[in-house]
Amino acid sequence: MTRTVPDNHGHFGPYGGMFVPETLMSALHELDAEYRRARKDKEFRRDLDYCLREYAGRPTPLYFAERLTKELGGVKIYLKREDLLHTGAHKINNCLGQILLAKRMGKKRIIAETGAGQHGVATAAVAAMFGFECVIYMGETDMERQALNVDRMKLLGARVVAVTAGQKTLKEAINEAMRDWVTNVRTTHYILGSVLGSHPYPMMVRDFQRGDRPGNTQTDSAEGRAVAEPAGGVRRRREQLHRIILRLF
Numbered sequence: 001m002t003r004t005v006p007d008n009h010g011h012f013g014p015y016g017g018m019f020v021p022e023t024l025m026s027a028l029h030e031l032d033a034e035y036r037r038a039r040k041d042k043e044f045r046r047d048l049d050y051c052l053r054e055y056a057g058r059p060t061p062l063y064f065a066e067r068l069t070k071e072l073g074g075v076k077i078y079l080k081r082e083d084l085l086h087t088g089a090h091k092i093n094n095c096l097g098q099i100l101l102a103k104r105m106g107k108k109r110i111i112a113e114t115g116a117g118q119h120g121v122a123t124a125a126v127a128a129m130f131g132f133e134c135v136i137y138m139g140e141t142d143m144e145r146q147a148l149n150v151d152r153m154k155l156l157g158a159r160v161v162a163v164t165a166g167q168k169t170l171k172e173a174i175n176e177a178m179r180d181w182v183t184n185v186r187t188t189h190y191i192l193g194s195v196l197g198s199h200p201y202p203m204m205v206r207d208f209q210r211g212d213r214p215g216n217t218q219t220d221s222a223e224g225r226a227v228a229e230p231a232g233g234v235r236r237r238r239e240q241l242h243r244i245i246l247r248l249f
Contacts, residue, residue: 035200035204038101066076101204127157136160141167
């Protein structure tokens with residue numbers, strides 16, 4: 001038996017759906033419809049594959065961690081080198097997918113939230129690549145802790161807005177980005193960086209973060225028969241879990 005998640009209303013079982021200000025409902029429906037069309041569009045797939053390969057640097061290599069394997073014993077441990085991607089993390093995968101969607105929808109102003117700064121850097125990079133205006137919301141506390149990434153975003157042409165409300169971290173940055181989107185919804189696309197929020201974002205971020213789809217083949221060729229799942233933050237773990245569930249069924 002197979003099961004497809006999310007359903008047509010964006011639900012993952014009892015979770016998910018759309019719970020946002022009415023102002024954003026039309027934008028989310030437009031984004032959902034555009035993404036569903038894009039998934040079936042061979043030209044979109046070619047464009048995304050080209051950007052992932054030529055701009056981001058996919059496929060990333062597998063590295064056999066020999067000393068770590070000896071230290072822990074048992075199975076052989078391979079590291080999927082997502083840190084070698086342009087901007088230094090896996091965030092670029094999702095950002096490239098979403099910027100291509102924004103281009104299809106004719107929206108040339110990009111906003112995003114960021115905590116540690118990696119998603120902000122990736123968003124600024126893809127916005128610069130396409131010549132789009134870019135505004136990044138970041139908590140003031142995070143800006144102090146991640147000053148280097150703030151400088152990188154600015155070098156890439158983004159305007160970094162310090163958020164001073166609440167604890168001055170990621171949650172407040174998301175709130176400010178949402179307020180911006182409500183105000184500028186007709187011209188702006190919000191590149192949300194995590195598998196959270198309203199449908200279709202959890203589905204889109206999950207799909208775009210798959211990275212190298214033939215990732216297991218890399219391990220197959222190295223070990224004959226093996227399964228490798230790259231570890232990482234919440235975005236990567238959500239995509240890992242989705243693939244594991246699909247294999248179980």
